Amino acid sequence: MTLQTPEPPSTRQTPGPTLYAPGPEALHIPPPDLSSVLGAPAAQTGATGLSVPSSGAGTSAAQAGVPGPSVPSSVLAAPTAQVGATGLSVPSTVLAAPAAQVGATGLSVPSFDPSAPPSVPPAEPYLRPGPVLLRPSPLPPLPAAPVLPPGPGTGRPQLWLVATETHEDSAARYASLVLDAEELARAGEFRRPGDRATYLCAHVGLRRLLGAHLGVAPRGVTVERAPCPCCGEPHGRPVLPDGRLHFSLSHCEGMSLIAVATTPVGVDIERIPAPHLVAELAEVLHPAESAELAALAQDLRPAAFARVWTRKEAYLKGTGVGLGADPSSEYVGSGPAPTAPAGWLLADVAVPSGHQAAVAVRR
Structure with missing residues (x-):
């Protein structure tokens, strides 16, 4: 399988990833299959080529790309719309602009026709195969409590981004009250202060989120190791004893x-590698991926390699x-759309420039 070299942005016709923004469950807006809007006039925008049908961006159900659900205009007009299981926050000043550029995803919201009727097709699972880009919620630093969005539900993981620069001071201050002895000892083994800080931020953040879901203090969360699928020994993925929730954690320098999901889940975040490293790293990939x-x-190639690697490691x-x-x-x-292994859902995650991330959830 071989990928062709992409055409210049002005001539590319392939739609890029869709910003995944499901509506809050409290509003009872079912997530639709938006395949019916593929033929509608669409704005091809930004580095990812997000398509937003011009006929529906400002109606009572704003439709963004494929696949993804409708978000009512009452949500989009709020000062900050908390959207769906991923906890996406979208400032109204962005969504109200005729053409607002949003972060690394290059989201552009075109002008709209208020008279266009809404369209709400039957509900579908939130995370579906295709070029979907999930946006995580930024986790607020301590002492603020995390505000959990609805869910998670089947195929709908909650995603949270923890920036070391934002959390470093509070994580160091509260680490002894949140982490267990093993985690504190592990943090002390890092030689580089930056690596130690990222580890503390990641694990303090994880315990805060799990504690909020379980209704216990962060330090009261018990984490065990599942049996390894290969040998049966207790060094598989980290799990909660009762299996009510599943979680995954990944960190790289500074991020x-x-x-958090109701079925087994994996995430990975990486820095995009330097160009001279890609040829050597690509040797460990599937032959078709190396050819691509x-x-x-x-x-x-560096960004394409990072897409492959984060998808693979998340799975x-x-x-x-x-x-x-x-x-x-x-x-x-x-390519823009990952190919999920059988029984799994796979999607890329919107993260700051210079990074790539992905999430995999078992069906």
């Missing part, structure tokens, strides 16, 4: 990503095998 990278222009973490499995055994693809 952490946390997922080789067919791209050299300056496009392997979700299974509990991690990198103990052969990374070349499963194909997840390097």
Whole structure:
């Protein structure tokens, strides 16, 4: 399988990832299948090429790309709309602008026709195969309590982003009250202060979120290891004893990503590698993925490799095998839409520039 070198932005016709923004459950707006709007006039925008049908962006059900649900205008007009299981916050000043550029995803909201009728097709699972870009909620630093969005539900993970720069001081201050002895000892083993700070921020954030879901103090959360799927020994993925919730944590320098779901879930966040490293790293990928990278222009390969790797590692973490499995055994693809292994849902996650992230959830 080979990817062609992308055409210049002005001539590309392939729709890019859709910003995933399901509506709050309290409003009882079912997430629709928006395949019916593919033929509508759409604005191709930003680096990701997000399509927003011009006929529906300001109606009572704002439709953004494919797939994804409708968000009522009453939500979009609020000062800050908390949207769906991922906890997406969208300032109204952005959504009200004729063409607002939003972060790394390049979201553009065109002008709209208020008279256009809403369309709410039958409900579908929130996370579906296709070019979908999920946006995590930023976790507020201590002492603020996390505000949990509705869910999570089947195929609808909650995603939280933890920036080390924002959380470093509060995590260091509260770590002894939140983390257990093993986590504190592990933090002390890091030689680089930046790595230690990111570890503390990630694990303090994880315990805060799990504690909020379970209704217990963060330090009262008990985490165990599931049996390894390969050998049966207790060194598989971290789990809660009662199995009510599943979670996954990933961090790289300066950034952490946390997922909470009702089924096994995996996340991964990585810095996009330097160009000279890609050729060597690509050797461990599926042969078709390596061929796809080789067919791209050299300056496009680092981001494409990061897409492949984060998708692959998120899936392997979700299974509990991690990198103990052969990374070349499963194909997840390097293009705009990931290819999910059987029984799993797979999507990219919107993270700050210079990073790539993905989430995998078992169906």
